[in-house]
Each structure stands twice: as C-alpha cells, then as structure tokens.
Amino acid sequence: xxxxxxxxxxxxxxxxxxxxxxxxxxxxxxxxxxxxxxxxxxxxxxxxxxxxxxxxxxxxxxxxxxxxxxxxxxxxxxxxxxxxxxxxxxxxxxxxxxxxxxxxxxxxxxxxxxxxxxxxxxxxxxxxxxxxxxxxxxxxxxxxxxxxxxxxxxxxxxxxxxxxxxxxxxxxxxxxxxxxxxxxxxxxxxxxxxxxxxxxxxxxxxxxxxxxxxxxxxxxxxxxxxx
Numbered sequence: 698x699x700x701x702x703x704x705x706x707x708x709x710x711x712x713x714x715x716x717x718x719x720x721x722x723x724x725x726x727x728x729x730x731x732x733x734x735x736x737x738x739x740x741x742x743x744x745x746x747x748x749x750x751x752x753x754x755x756x757x758x759x760x761x762x763x764x765x766x767x768x769x770x771x772x773x774x775x776x777x778x779x780x781x782x783x784x785x786x787x788x789x790x791x792x793x794x795x796x797x798x799x800x801x802x803x804x805x806x807x808x809x810x811x812x813x814x815x816x817x818x819x820x821x822x823x824x825x826x827x828x829x830x831x832x833x834x835x836x837x838x839x840x841x842x843x844x845x846x847x848x849x850x851x852x853x854x855x856x857x858x859x860x861x862x863x864x865x866x867x868x869x870x871x872x873x874x875x876x877x878x879x880x881x882x883x884x885x886x887x888x889x890x891x892x893x894x895x896x897x898x899x900x901x902x903x904x905x906x907x908x909x910x911x912x913x914x915x916x917x918x919x920x921x922x923x924x
Contacts, residue, residue, distance in 0.1 A: 717729055717917060719811070719815070719830075719917075720815075721815060721818075721830035721831045722830060722831055722832075722833065722915075726833070726914070726915060727811050727833070727914075727915045727916070727917050728914045728915065728916050728917070728918075729916075729917055729918065730918050730922050733916060733918055736914075742782055742783070743781060743782065743783075743913065744781070744782055745779045745780065745781060745782075745808055745839050745916075745918070745923050746779065746780070746781075746782050746785055747777060747778070747779055747923070748778045748779065748780055748785050748788065748804065748807060749777070749778065751785045751786070751789055752785070752788060752789050752792050752802075754792065754796075754801060755778075755788075755792065755801070755802050755803075755804060756801060756802065756803040756804070756847055756852070757776060757777075757778055757803075757804055758803055758804070758805055758861075759773060759776040759777065759778060759804070759805065759806065760805050760806065760861060760862065761773045761806060761809075761813070762774070762775060762776035762777075763776075766862055767820075767821065767862045767864070768816075768817065768820050768821075772813055772816065772817075773813070773920065774919075774920065774921070775920045775921070777920055778804045778806070778807040778808070779807055779808040779839065779920065779923055780807045780808055780839050780840070780841075780842065780907075781808075781838075781839040781840055781907070781913060783907070783909060784839065784840055784842070784907045787893050787894045787895065787907065788802070788842060788893075790893045791889060791890060791893045791895075794889055794892070794893070795846065795889060796849070799848065799849050799850065800846050800847065800848065800849060800855070801846070801847045801848075801849050802844055802845075802846065802847070803844060803845045803846070803847050803854060804842060804843065804844050805843040805844060805845070805861045805862075805903065806836065806842075806843040807836070807839075807841070807842050807843070808836060808837075808839040808916070809834060809836035809837055809841075810837070810916065810917050810918060810919055810920075811830075811833060811834075811837045811915050811916065811917035812917050814827075814828050814830055814833065814834050814836070814837055815830045818830045823864070825864075825900055826862075826864050826868075826900060826901065833915035834915075835906045835907075835910045837915040837916055837917070838910050838913040838914065838915055838916065839913060839916060840906060840907040840909070840910035840913055841904060841905065841906050841907070841910070842895070842904075842905050842907075843861065843901075843903050843904050843905075844886075844903055844905065845857055845861070845886070845903055846882060846885070846886055855882040856876070856878050856879050856882055857879055857882055857883055857902060857903070858872060858875050858879050858880075858883060858902055859902070861903055868900065868901055868902055868903075869899060869900055869901075869902070870883070870887065870897040870898065870899050870900070870901065870902050871899070872902075883902050886902070887902075890905050894907060894908045894909070895907055895908065896908060
C-alpha cells in the first residue's frame with residue numbers, strides 16, 4: 698500500500714508540467730516522455746516493456762500498424778506491442794496456463810499513445826467502441842490488451858463471435874445466442890484472463906484491462922521513444 702501511495706504522489710508531481718497541449722483533456726493528466734522517464738527511474742517496476750521480449754511465443758497481429766483496421770489507415774509506424782511490466786508478467790502466466798491446453802495468445806493491440814486515441818475518436822465519434830479522449834483509455838496507461846486465442850498446432854485463431862474491432866452487438870462480452878463453439882471459446886478466454894488479474898470490457902470480447910490500471914497515468918509516448 699505504501700508503494701502505491703508513493704507512486705500516486707510521483708505521478709501527480711511529474712504529470713503537472715507537460716509541453717504538449719491537448720484539446721479534450723487537461724494536459725497535466727497526460728504524461729510525456731520527460732515525466733515518464735523520471736517516474737520509471739524512481740519505480741522501474743512500472744515501466745513499459747515490449748511484450749514479445751518477455752513472452753517470445755506470443756503471436757502479434759498489430760492491426761493499427763496496417764490498414765486492416767476500422768480507420769483504414771496505418772496508425773502505428775511499428776508493429777510492436779508494449780505494456781507495463783506487471784501487466785506483461787501477468788500475461789506470461791496466462792500464456793503458461795493456455796499452453797497446457799494447447800492454446801496460445803494472439804495480440805492485436807496493447808499500449809496505445811494518447812494521441813492515437815484522439816485520432817480514433819475523431820474518426821469514429823462513437824465512445825461505445827472507441828475511448829473517450831476526455832477520460833483516456835486503459836490502453837493509454839499501458840494496462841489493456843486486445844487479444845484472442847490460437848490453436849498451437851495449427852496457429853489458427855479459435856472461432857469467436859466477431860473479428861477484432863467489430864462495432865457489432867455480437868462483439869459484447871456477454872452477448873447471448875451465439876454458436877456453441879464461439880460461446881465456449883469466448884468464455885474460456887474470459888475465465889483464464891480473470892484468473893490472472895484481467896477484466897473483459899463489456900462491449901468488446903477481445904479487450905482486457907489489467908486490474909491495477911488505476912495506479913498508472915495516461916501516457917503519450919511514441920513507440921520509438923520506449924527503451
């Protein structure tokens with residue numbers, strides 16, 4: 698508890714002065730590279746890390762590094778996935794659990810710079826499926842994972858209710874009336890993620906938030922700046 702209090706105080710101090718101005722949110726609530734660097738010097742256990750380096754067997758399908766996404770534009774310059782270290786360590790436990798079942802993880806997105814969340818909102822204007830930039834996203838905090846399951850023997854994705862980033866009602870985490878296999882696969886993913894500290898977002902079966910997300914600030918750091 699004492700560590701969390703100290704971290705919260707540090708976040709408050711370092712988040713005050715930001716050079717970047719944001720039109721949807723108080724700029725003091727968004728942490729840039731300078732403040733982030735100061736924070737992780739004091740608390741290296743909170744840093745962003747590249748997921749693939751900690752979980753080599755994970756499969757990446759970073760849609761926003763391509764045009765195969767709801768914006769139809771390439772939003773990321775690099776097809777990489779990052780998250781806070783505690784998130785990645787928990788995800789590594791998920792992978793170990795899944796491996797005993799012959800399954801693996803495919804990641805569509807993880808940490809997302811705040812500036813990208815703003816672009817998403819201005820394209821979609823739908824806060825049911827796109828984060829409200831006035832609040833920021835769990836992705837901006839490095840505490841959200843967009844993912845699905847794959848069969849390790851075939852490398853194919855398991856059948857799920859919809860594809861990634863669907864704006865359909867069928868994408869809801871508790872949508873009923875699905876084919877039996879899709880329902881079973883979705884519920885398996887939910888139960889395993891919950892067992893390791895993740896909670897599904899009600900509107901998106903693929904989106905999981907780490908239970909400790911509130912301890913981390915909103916970040917606007919390009920992938921190229923993450924060391």
